[in-house]
Amino acid sequence: MDPFQNPLLLLVPALGIFALTLLILRILPTIMALVSWAASMTNSVGLLMAARYLARTSGGYTAPLILLILTLSLSIFTASLAQTLDRHTHDQTHYRNGADISLVEMGESTAPTGSSGSMTGIAGTDSIARSSTELAGPKWRFLPVSEHHKVPGVQSAARVKRTTADVMTNGRNIASTLIGFDWVDFWHTAFWRRDFASSPLVG
Amino acid sequence: MNNLAQTSEGILVSSDLLSQGLKIGDNLRVSVYDTEEYTTFDFKVVGVFDISPAGIPARCR
Numbered sequence: 001m002d003p004f005q006n007p008l009l010l011l012v013p014a015l016g017i018f019a020l021t022l023l024i025l026r027i028l029p030t031i032m033a034l035v036s037w038a039a040s041m042t043n044s045v046g047l048l049m050a051a052r053y054l055a056r057t058s059g060g061y062t063a064p065l066i067l068l069i070l071t072l073s074l075s076i077f078t079a080s081l082a083q084t085l086d087r088h089t090h091d092q093t094h095y096r097n098g099a100d101i102s103l104v105e106m107g108e109s110t111a112p113t114g115s116s117g118s119m120t121g122i123a124g125t126d127s128i129a130r131s132s133t134e135l136a137g138p139k140w141r142f143l144p145v146s147e148h149h150k151v152p153g154v155q156s157a158a159r160v161k162r163t164t165a166d167v168m169t170n171g172r173n174i175a176s177t178l179i180g181f182d183w184v185d186f187w188h189t190a191f192w193r194r195d196f197a198s199s200p201l202v203g
Numbered sequence: 204m205n206n207l208a209q210t211s212e213g214i215l216v217s218s219d220l221l222s223q224g225l226k227i228g229d230n231l232r233v234s235v236y237d238t239e240e241y242t243t244f245d246f247k248v249v250g251v252f253d254i255s256p257a258g259i260p261a262r263c264r
Contacts, residue, residue: 095254166234170224178235183207197252 017073021066028065029058094191098160107140145185158185206249214246221251
């Protein structure tokens with residue numbers, strides 16, 4: 001959301017506030033007349049005098065009242081807009097990163113040094129054969145997530161793998177994105193808002 | 204997330220994917236092409252989300 005792309009986002013509330021101010025100025029004498037009528041039923045002379053004065057001489061306080069209402073309304077609107085923009089920027093950044101900080105780690109291949117194919121992704125005959133024999137063990141090694149907890153200020157960390165995938169459902173292949181994570185670390189590390197799903201992340 | 208913890212082969216799917224005829228409890232076969240080969244995983248749908256963190260919103264795709 002960029003209010004400068006669409007000036008109406010700023011202009012419409014400001015014009016609305018101005019229109020409401022003029023409307024209030026129109027009906028204020030009537031309201032004051034009602035107040036003075038109600039005050040006449042009581043023994044409050046001060047209130048009655050003030051209400052009658054305001055009901056009869058509305059032109060005397062129009063300018064300062066407009067300034068007062070506009071100043072207060074526009075400051076509330078600006079503060080509200082600033083808070084909305086702050087929250088939008090926070091949510092947008094966290095949504096893009098998934099958490100406060102996103103790191104890309106390079107793993108260490110377990111393939112024998114000097115062999116070709118595994119690091120570059122060239123699918124030669126020998127690399128396919130080697131891959132099939134190595135399926136039993138890990139092909140890449142990464143630092144344990146606990147290493148990140150040793151960094152000062154880090155409260156939690158989670159490892160996430162994001163890759164493209166084909167989902168086979170009802171005899172069709174659907175291109176999708178597969179995100180793999182360890183749920184133990186993920187739920188208290190990832191950015192999550194209640195409107196991401198109909199049920200909470202952790203019940 | 205609780206369902207994920209209870210099901211080792213559990214998967215959360217987007218509401219967009221769920222509307223393709225899937226339902227909670229269905230088995231789902233997923234092929235992943237990573238580094239140099241295709242790997243196929245069998246999952247069980249345990250939940251649904253509308254928007255994933257660090258992902259593309261299902262409704263914007």
